[in-house]
Amino acid sequence: QQQVKQSPQSLIVQKGGISIINCAYENTAFDYFPWYQQFPGKGPALLIAIRPDVSEKKEGRFTISFNKSAKQFSLHIMDSQPGDSATYFCAASMTNAGNMLTFGGGTRLMVKP
Amino acid sequence: GAVVSQHPSWVICKSGTSVKIECRSLDFQATTMFWYRQFPKQSLMLMATSNEGSKATYEQGVEKDKFLINHASLTLSTLTVTSAHPEDSSFYICSARRSGSWDEQFFGPGTRLTVL
Numbered sequence: 001q002q003q004v005k006q007s008p009q010s011l012i013v014q015k016g017g018i019s020i021i022n023c024a025y026e027n028t029a030f031d032y033f034p035w036y037q038q039f040p041g042k043g044p045a046l047l048i049a050i051r052p053d054v055s056e057k058k059e060g061r062f063t064i065s066f067n068k069s070a071k072q073f074s075l076h077i078m079d080s081q082p083g084d085s086a087t088y089f090c091a092a093s094m095t096n097a098g099n100m101l102t103f104g105g106g107t108r109l110m111v112k113p
Numbered sequence: 114g115a116v117v118s119q120h121p122s123w124v125i126c127k128s129g130t131s132v133k134i135e136c137r138s139l140d141f142q143a144t145t146m147f148w149y150r151q152f153p154k155q156s157l158m159l160m161a162t163s164n165e166g167s168k169a170t171y172e173q174g175v176e177k178d179k180f181l182i183n184h185a186s187l188t189l190s191t192l193t194v195t196s197a198h199p200e201d202s203s204f205y206i207c208s209a210r211r212s213g214s215w216d217e218q219f220f221g222p223g224t225r226l227t228v229l
Contacts, residue, residue, distance in 0.1 A: 032215065043119075043206045043220035044157070051215075089156060098145065099216045101208075103156045 003027055004092050006104025013111050019077040021107045023090035026071065030092040032099070035064065035075045038087045038106075047088075048075070080111045116140050117209050119221035126197055127229055134192045134224045136207030142187035143209035147218065148180075151204045163190040197228040 006023045013019045023033075031052055036044035050057045050064045050073065057064045063076040077084055090104040116139040126132050136146055144165045149157040161182050162170045169182035179201075181193040190209075194201055206223040210216055 034217070036220070041204075041223070041225070043117075043208075043223045046115075046217060046219060049215065049217065095216065098162060099210055099218065100147070100159060100162060101157075101218060106156050108154075 003102045004090060004104040006090050006107055008107060009105065010108045011110070013080045013109065015080065015082060015111055015113050017080050017111075019080045019084065019109055019111070020074060021088055021090070021109070022072065022074045023092075023104050024070075024072045025092050025102075027092070027094070027102075028071065029094050029097070030102075031095050032093045033064070033066065033073050034091050034093075034101070035062075036089045036091065038089065044089060077109075080109075082111045082113050085109055085111050115211055115217070115219045117207065117219050117221040119207055119224050121224060122222060123225040123227075125227045125229065128198055129196055131193055131195045132197055132226060134194075134205055134207075134226075136190045136192070136209070136221050138188045138209040138211075138219075141209070141211045143190075143211065144187060145210045146184060146190040147208045147210070148182060148190075148192050149206045149208065151206060151223075153204075157206060160192075194226065197226070199228045202226055202228045 034049035035047045037047045038044040061078045066073045088107045091101040093099045118137045120135045146163040148160045160175045163184040165184045171177045184190040208218040208220045
């Protein structure tokens with residue numbers, strides 16, 4: 001059972017454009033939603049995270065938008081750069097369930113120069 | 114802060130041998146660490162949760178006798194792949210949970226295992 005669905009699977013954006021990746025979850029008990037960035041052959045790196053008590057969180061060029069009623073959250077990368085080309089994973093976890101992360105399927109982002 | 118290391122970064126072994134992978138949290142203590150497996154172009158699959166001082170909790174379908182996990186200290190967890198076979202070849206990644214207001218998970222760089 002895939003509890004976190006991520007789309008699109010792949011994304012091509014021109015340099016300077018906005019990259020948008022979407023995730024939808026099913027379990028309303030999830031209360032922590034991080035995004036990870038992974039380069040080939042490397043482990044995922046925590047990019048930004050949000051809790052359901054806010055609708056948006058911004059850190060530099062990265063913004064998470066969170067819609068609790070729709071059970072959806074998205075990552076926006078502003079002014080996308082070729083160095084942002086990587087695979088991005090959304091995830092969700094429950095504080096009272098050991099914080100085990102449930103990952104989305106991943107989005108391979110390519111930013112063209 | 115929040116650095117997690119893994120050793121080795123890659124290993125090649127013969128079928129039937131055992132391989133140990135170490136996961137260390139370098140600048141924080143982690144009572145809980147997680148082990149994942151990742152196939153090419155796929156998402157991370159949780160294998161087990163490693164708790165310091167107690168037995169690991171394995172996900173459904175993961176053989177606990179094949180993937181031995183030991184969490185001997187607050188900064189070290191090890192995964193031993195016993196009697197490895199070519200189908201065990203994969204990218205193994207650990208993460209460590211840093212306790213705090215957010216209980217964030219930080220990942221190691223991964224270990225590429227190739228079984229010949």
